[in-house]
Amino acid sequence: MIRDMKKKMFKNFITFFKRDTFVIPLASIVLSLFIAALVILSIGKNPVIAYASLIKGSFGNVQAFITTMIKLTPLILTGLAVAFGFRAGLFNIGAEGQLSMGALAATMFGVYITSVPAIIAIPIAILGGMAAGGAWGAIAGYLKAKTGAHEVISTIMLNYIAALLANFMVNGPFQAVGTGIPKSPEITDAAKLPVMISVQASSLSIGIIISLIAAVIIYVIIQRTTVGYEIKAVGFNPYAAEYGGISIAKNIVLAMFISGALAGLAGTVEVLGLHHRFLGTLSAGKGFDGISIALIGQNNPIGVVFAALLIAALRTGSNQMQFAGIPKHIIIIVQGLVIFFIATERLVKTLILWKERKEEEVLQK
Amino acid sequence: MGEKGEYNLSIAKSIMVEIDRMDIKKLSECKVAMIGITKRFPGVLANDKVNLYVKEGEIHAIVGENGAGKTTLMKQLYGLIKLDSGTIFMNGKKIVINTPGDAILNGIGMVHQHFMLVPPLTVAENIVLGMEPVKGIVFDINKAREDVKELSEKYALHVDPDVKIEDISVGMQQRVEILKTLYRGADLLILDEPTAVLTPQETEELFTVMKSLKKQGKTIIFITHKLNEVMAITDYVTVMRLGKVTGRVNTKDTNPNELARMMVGRNVLLRVNKKPPHFGKKIFEIKDLWVKDNRNLDAVKGLSLQIRKGEILGIAGVAGNGQSELVEAITGLRRAEAGKIVFDGMNITNWTPKQVRKAGIAHVTEDRLKYGLIVKYPISYNFILAHYDEVPYSNGGFLNFNTINTKADKLIKEFDVRTPSRDVLVGALSGGNQQKVIVAREFYFTPKFAVVAQPTRGLDIGAIEFIHNKILEMRDKGIGMLLVSMELEEIFSLSDRIAVMYEGEIMGIVKPEETTVETVGLMMAGARLTEIKADDSRYEEKDV
Numbered sequence: 001m002i003r004d005m006k007k008k009m010f011k012n013f014i015t016f017f018k019r020d021t022f023v024i025p026l027a028s029i030v031l032s033l034f035i036a037a038l039v040i041l042s043i044g045k046n047p048v049i050a051y052a053s054l055i056k057g058s059f060g061n062v063q064a065f066i067t068t069m070i071k072l073t074p075l076i077l078t079g080l081a082v083a084f085g086f087r088a089g090l091f092n093i094g095a096e097g098q099l100s101m102g103a104l105a106a107t108m109f110g111v112y113i114t115s116v117p118a119i120i121a122i123p124i125a126i127l128g129g130m131a132a133g134g135a136w137g138a139i140a141g142y143l144k145a146k147t148g149a150h151e152v153i154s155t156i157m158l159n160y161i162a163a164l165l166a167n168f169m170v171n172g173p174f175q176a177v178g179t180g181i182p183k184s185p186e187i188t189d190a191a192k193l194p195v196m197i198s199v200q201a202s203s204l205s206i207g208i209i210i211s212l213i214a215a216v217i218i219y220v221i222i223q224r225t226t227v228g229y230e231i232k233a234v235g236f237n238p239y240a241a242e243y244g245g246i247s248i249a250k251n252i253v254l255a256m257f258i259s260g261a262l263a264g265l266a267g268t269v270e271v272l273g274l275h276h277r278f279l280g281t282l283s284a285g286k287g288f289d290g291i292s293i294a295l296i297g298q299n300n301p302i303g304v305v306f307a308a309l310l311i312a313a314l315r316t317g318s319n320q321m322q323f324a325g326i327p328k329h330i331i332i333i334v335q336g337l338v339i340f341f342i343a344t345e346r347l348v349k350t351l352i353l354w355k356e357r358k359e360e361e362v363l364q365k
Numbered sequence: 366m367g368e369k370g371e372y373n374l375s376i377a378k379s380i381m382v383e384i385d386r387m388d389i390k391k392l393s394e395c396k397v398a399m400i401g402i403t404k405r406f407p408g409v410l411a412n413d414k415v416n417l418y419v420k421e422g423e424i425h426a427i428v429g430e431n432g433a434g435k436t437t438l439m440k441q442l443y444g445l446i447k448l449d450s451g452t453i454f455m456n457g458k459k460i461v462i463n464t465p466g467d468a469i470l471n472g473i474g475m476v477h478q479h480f481m482l483v484p485p486l487t488v489a490e491n492i493v494l495g496m497e498p499v500k501g502i503v504f505d506i507n508k509a510r511e512d513v514k515e516l517s518e519k520y521a522l523h524v525d526p527d528v529k530i531e532d533i534s535v536g537m538q539q540r541v542e543i544l545k546t547l548y549r550g551a552d553l554l555i556l557d558e559p560t561a562v563l564t565p566q567e568t569e570e571l572f573t574v575m576k577s578l579k580k581q582g583k584t585i586i587f588i589t590h591k592l593n594e595v596m597a598i599t600d601y602v603t604v605m606r607l608g609k610v611t612g613r614v615n616t617k618d619t620n621p622n623e624l625a626r627m628m629v630g631r632n633v634l635l636r637v638n639k640k641p642p643h644f645g646k647k648i649f650e651i652k653d654l655w656v657k658d659n660r661n662l663d664a665v666k667g668l669s670l671q672i673r674k675g676e677i678l679g680i681a682g683v684a685g686n687g688q689s690e691l692v693e694a695i696t697g698l699r700r701a702e703a704g705k706i707v708f709d710g711m712n713i714t715n716w717t718p719k720q721v722r723k724a725g726i727a728h729v730t731e732d733r734l735k736y737g738l739i740v741k742y743p744i745s746y747n748f749i750l751a752h753y754d755e756v757p758y759s760n761g762g763f764l765n766f767n768t769i770n771t772k773a774d775k776l777i778k779e780f781d782v783r784t785p786s787r788d789v790l791v792g793a794l795s796g797g798n799q800q801k802v803i804v805a806r807e808f809y810f811t812p813k814f815a816v817v818a819q820p821t822r823g824l825d826i827g828a829i830e831f832i833h834n835k836i837l838e839m840r841d842k843g844i845g846m847l848l849v850s851m852e853l854e855e856i857f858s859l860s861d862r863i864a865v866m867y868e869g870e871i872m873g874i875v876k877p878e879e880t881t882v883e884t885v886g887l888m889m890a891g892a893r894l895t896e897i898k899a900d901d902s903r904y905e906e907k908d909v
């Protein structure tokens with residue numbers, strides 16, 4: 001009897017893990033690291049040294065850790081932005097533009113709101129940045145809801161507009177006086193995010209805490225609220241959603257707004273916590289990284305946090321790897337492979353199940 | 366791994382025993398034999414050491430309750446899901462099928478209940494898709510058309526190779542699916558509930574096709590819930606219940622009652638408890654309604670009708686005569702071009718689906734997978750689809766999981782949804798159980814009025830009996846109802862009045878007890894009730 005139960009539990013356990021989404025990313029990462037190790041070997045280097053220096057470079061000391069966390073902060077948010085869009089069936093390629101609009105707005109609030117305490121200045125700048133990013137995203141949402149324009153096209157176009165607008169601002173009306181360099185004035189001290197730890201030139205602000213809180217809030221919205229219910233319903237089956245009385249148009253706009261607001265928040269914490277001014281070309285592809293991160297994190301907010309951590313650690317650690325004589329571009333191979341394997345989920349599933357199948361075949365003979 | 370190994374070993378042994386016990390001759394007589402098939406899904410033993418023997422050249426019925434494991438068994442034969450254990454023999458030889466490709470190579474073809482055609486492509490293009498004839502490196506459309514013509518003549522399956530899939534009827538699409546399997550060289554055809562979506566005429570045509578295929582030596586496995594169809598067309602029946610085979614019988618040695626008993630384990634009356642009606646005041650009215658279809662042609666043409674509280678108005682008619690467009694216009698899913706829909710004193714014409722629902726109108730949709738369900742949501746979430754934003758299912762924007770779960774458990778029990786738990790994704794339910802989820806949801810919230818389309822599509826006879834009585838229970842509570850169904854029997858046994866639709870118009874409205882199936886049939890073919898009556902009286906006069 002007990003044996004039977006144990007058997008059953010074991011079987012359920014196995015099926016649970018087979019089904020669960022996080023096995024695929026995990027297996028993909030392991031597989032990618034393995035293949036990259038072969039690549040490292042093939043160029044005559046030692047993969048053990050490579051990976052050891054990668055870890056050392058990203059977590060080996062306080063400074064490395066701080067650098068990783070600083071890189072992590074916006075990546076969590078752009079990852080969340082893209083993931084949230086995906087949940088509504090929307091492919092938001094525009095995190096890049098929403099991020100810079102958020103950063104621009106947050107900087108303006110931070111520059112022009114003077115003589116208020118931090119407790120007021122910071123929230124206002126944050127809300128301003130989120131609203132701007134959200135609005136930028138909502139434009140694409142509105143276009144889709146009203147005219148059917150595909151969000152991939154419209155968000156790409158909005159990226160260009162945002163980039164040009166940002167460039168114009170830092171070279172024109174919003175340029176720091178007398179510098180001649182494309183950058184905005186510095187925000188007031190009250191609007192700067194408090195610093196938690198500081199080692200030499202790098203200081204870690206509470207931005208990382210804000211990112212993590214955002215992940216938790218998004219998780220709650222997706223899993224526990226009627227907003228999440230509606231948005232997922234529209235993403236899974238818009239016809240059934242409409243039949244059940246859920247407005248597709250409203251939810252497309254809302255989802256794009258929230259998605260954009262998250263990207264805008266990414267820009268905001270970059271400004272308030274790190275650069276303290278708007279640099280025009282601030283994003284450096286973080287919006288696009290959000291797509292990879294959402295994919296690796298399987299659109300799950302908690303998964304996104306870990307996926308962002310992976311990417312941030314790879315980026316930070318790669319320099320150390322370079323010092324060890326191994327080309328840092330290896331990490332691009334790793335990142336590319338991870339995404340490739342996740343996108344070809346079936347392949348990984350087959351590999352995971354392969355051993356088991358062998359066993360069964362033996363039995364059947 | 367050790368324990369799992371032992372488990373598999375014990376199953377393997379039982380298969381060996383089974384094969385030993387079997388007449389070897391019987392095995393070689395079989396076109397296909399599935400021995401000791403076991404398939405476990407989380408929490409469900411969908412197939413439990415099932416043995417299926419299908420002889421060459423026969424039409425073999427598989428019947429059984431919703432969730433008995435029929436579709437699962439066939440999906441394993443076709444390589445869509447991998448069997449946990451068991452062996453498949455074909456023409457006496459053991460074969461291994463891992464993918465549909467393997468099945469096709471072995472001459473197996475399957476027509477799914479939900480067609481897998483590409484709507485913007487033509488019939489010929491769909492049939493050859495994946496195995497296109499080529500001239501050099503380009504697709505040879507002329508050869509494709511020739512091939513399709515030849516094939517359709519050979520099997521008397523007439524289709525027009527040049528029309529697009531999106532422009533042909535469901536019955537035609539099914540034909541295309543069958544041709545597709547034949548094009549790939551199938552000599553064993555699996556048809557999973559092919560008649561569920563067909564009109565009686567189309568069913569007749571399908572039967573003609575099946576007979577002709579049989580004459581050409583093809584073997585057919587036919588799944589259906591309609592026992593009269595089993596009696597009409599099949600040679601042999603395998604009955605399944607709770608994942609096991611519970612009976613095997615030659616069709617000529619059995620009858621519908623016995624089959625029903627084997628399926629559900631009790632006698633099924635299939636008779637409804639219809640009390641005399643108590644009509645209240647008028648609750649619903651349509652005045653001169655015009656609705657267009659997807660191709661922008663008039664589908665509903667100046668239709669008018671009225672329904673009282675406690676009354677069921679049945680809409681009979683051959684599918685595609687505007688019934689779907691009518692239902693969609695009422696429920697807000699399609700624009701009404703002209704006319705008026707009045708409910709409970711309110712003009713609800715072109716209201717949004719949400720407004721219509723909040724006003725108190727329930728809607729059982731005929732298109733289960735397109736509109737009715739979110740297959741990636743668990744059962745419990747699907748139950749609250751139109752009510753998630755109401756207390757007590759949510760509060761201040763937060764879902765209230767306790768009430769959602771309690772309600773789900775209650776509905777699962779009351780409507781006998783076969784599932785291990787309310788958290789199972791609806792997509793993992795059997796077809797019939799998905800249907801039960803829709804009906805349960807729509808009937809639970811005691812609406813004031815219900816639009817009910819094809820409520821029992823894909824249900825087993827036990828479930829049909831249950832749903833029919835539910836519908837009448839609602840009527841007796843004073844709820845008005847518009848019932849659309851392709852099943853004339855259903856229309857006759859439930860309706861208080863029957864309206865017959867033809868080409869978007871109502872040909873006449875009759876009471877079931879005062880009319881005949883023939884009269885309704887004539888109206889379905891386009892005769893107006895007034896014309897039929899005039900004819901009748903002339904006839905009677907002559908007689909006198």
Ligand SMILES: Nc1ncnc2c1ncn2[C@@H]1O[C@H](COP(=O)(O)OP(=O)(O)OP(=O)(O)O)[C@@H](O)[C@H]1O
Nearest residue numbers: 406411431432433434435436437793794795796797
């Ligand atoms: N992909 C799946 N995942 C989990 N459970 C499944 C899956 N497919 C089927 N099942 C379960 O297996 C059982 C058998 O399902 P199956 O679809 O074979 O029933 P069926 O006999 O075809 O019923 P119906 O007459 O309603 O179509 C059901 O309990 C169903 O919930």
Ligand SMILES: [Mg+2]
Nearest residue numbers: 435436795796
């Ligand atoms: Mg089925």
